[in-house]
Every structure is written in structure tokens, then in C-alpha cells.
Amino acid sequence: MATATTYGARDHARAQAGTEARTMPVVPATDWPDPPCEAGHLVWAETVAGGSYTHRAVARGTEIRLTDPDGDACAHLLLHVAGRPWERLNTADTVKVQWNAYLRAGQLLLSSHGRVLASLVTDTTDGRHDALCATSTLATNTARYGDGAPHSASPAGRELLKLAALKNGLDPRDLPPSLSFFQGVVVREDGALEFTGSAGPGGSVTLRAEQDLTVLxxxxxxxxDPRPEYTSTPLEVLAWTAGPTAPGDPLWDATPEGRRAFLNTAELLASKGVR
Known part of the structure; x- marks a missing residue:
């Protein structure tokens, strides 16, 4: 076999260079061919294969654009404050504090401490997202597809998020329910949840980090998703340096609840010397 020796294995590995470019991070990110920001500002450029995961620590003010190029991606997102993992995305508060179960541009992703983790600044999908169901589990995927292990043909979202968490010093107990982008759910009059699916290829959302964050x-x-086959297409992730939401921005004062969350965030940052 060509890989039976160390030299053969090395040559085989090097021969793969470039063959997985569509599902690997671009390093450096500034080599991405068509950046959505000023030259030199891109800090994260990656295409995440269907059935895979990614993670990154980003600075306050970073804007993160998620894009569904082919129409069958579903980005299950978790956010933790960098260095303070006990403050993390709280989907229940994100929904109830803002009196809205549906994610749209202009809404805030809130922590369990009443602070803003990220703002949803743009959305081209007409709100085809979900803040109610969280992600798939080992048990549900095993029952449905025959397996849900992370290296199987049908990995569960929670199993992949566990791997992403471990690579950032987080434990499974640090994983609350996630948000899902690009596959929608609505609540019917009888209270049942109805899957509305994708808005189609090319949809995107842009999030703005309002604190230093760990993104999973x-x-x-x-x-x-009612389809019997495990259907998941690539997800594009681009992030660039920008700036956080500041007083005077329309988003800051869009609602009384949102303004209070921004003030809570600003107070914490001020106590750490961050303005």
C-alpha cells in the first residue's frame, strides 16, 4: 500500500492539498476571493460541510455573516462570553424579553444575565430561523437515521457542539439550547410546531458581536426536517472586524427591553475598563 510507510503516508497526505478547499477554513482569511468588507479586515473565512461543525473566538465588534449557498444548510448556533462561560446564549430570554419567538433583523441574542451577546443586523431569508427547537441529539438521530455519533454519516448537532465546546475548554454542561438559522419553524394556532423549511439558496444573516465571544x-x-434522508449542504462563514453597537445607533433604542440589555452590557464592560 502507498501509505504503508511514513514516507508514503506523507506523500499521500500532501497529495490531498487543495482537494478539500470547499470545506476547509481559508488561511489567512484575507485570501478569501470576494470579501464583504474592507480589504484586510476579514478574520474568519470558512465553508462548513454538511454534517460538520466549526468554532472561533471573536472580538467585540466583529460581524459574522452566515450564508446558505445551496439552500439546505442549517446553522445551529451557541454563544459564550469569552473567559466567562457561565454567561451564554439563553434562547428562552432571547424570546420572552423581546416578546417575539421569531428571529428577525434588529433582534438581539441575549445572555442569561440580561446582556446582549450579539445583534442580528441583517437577514435576507424572511426570518426562516428557529429559536424554539434547539438542535438534534444522539438519541433522536439514532432513532431516525440509524446513528447520531459525531463521526457517523448522520451526526447529531449536540454531539458536534460537544466537540466544538471541548476545543474551547467547555464541557457538555456548558451547552444550553441553541438557535437555528436557515430552516424555519412557526407555532400554529393549536400550539403545534410547523416546519417551514428553507428560504432557498443564497440566504444570509449577519450577526454583530457585542462582547468578546466564543462561537460554536x-x-x-x-x-x-421531515425528509427521511440526512440532508445538509455547506454553510459559509465569514467574519470581519467592525465595531459594536453604540448609543445613538437605531438598534440601541429600538425597544425599551433592548435598550436595557445594551445598558446592562455597557455597565459590565465599563467595570472592566472597556468603553
């Missing part, structure tokens, strides 16, 4: 993303089918 699993790209797997939505747990309510």
Missing part, C-alpha cells in the same frame, strides 16, 4: 456552530439538519 453545527451544520446539521433541523430536528423537525
Amino acid at each position: 456552530i453545527a451544520n446539521v439538519p433541523h430536528p423537525l
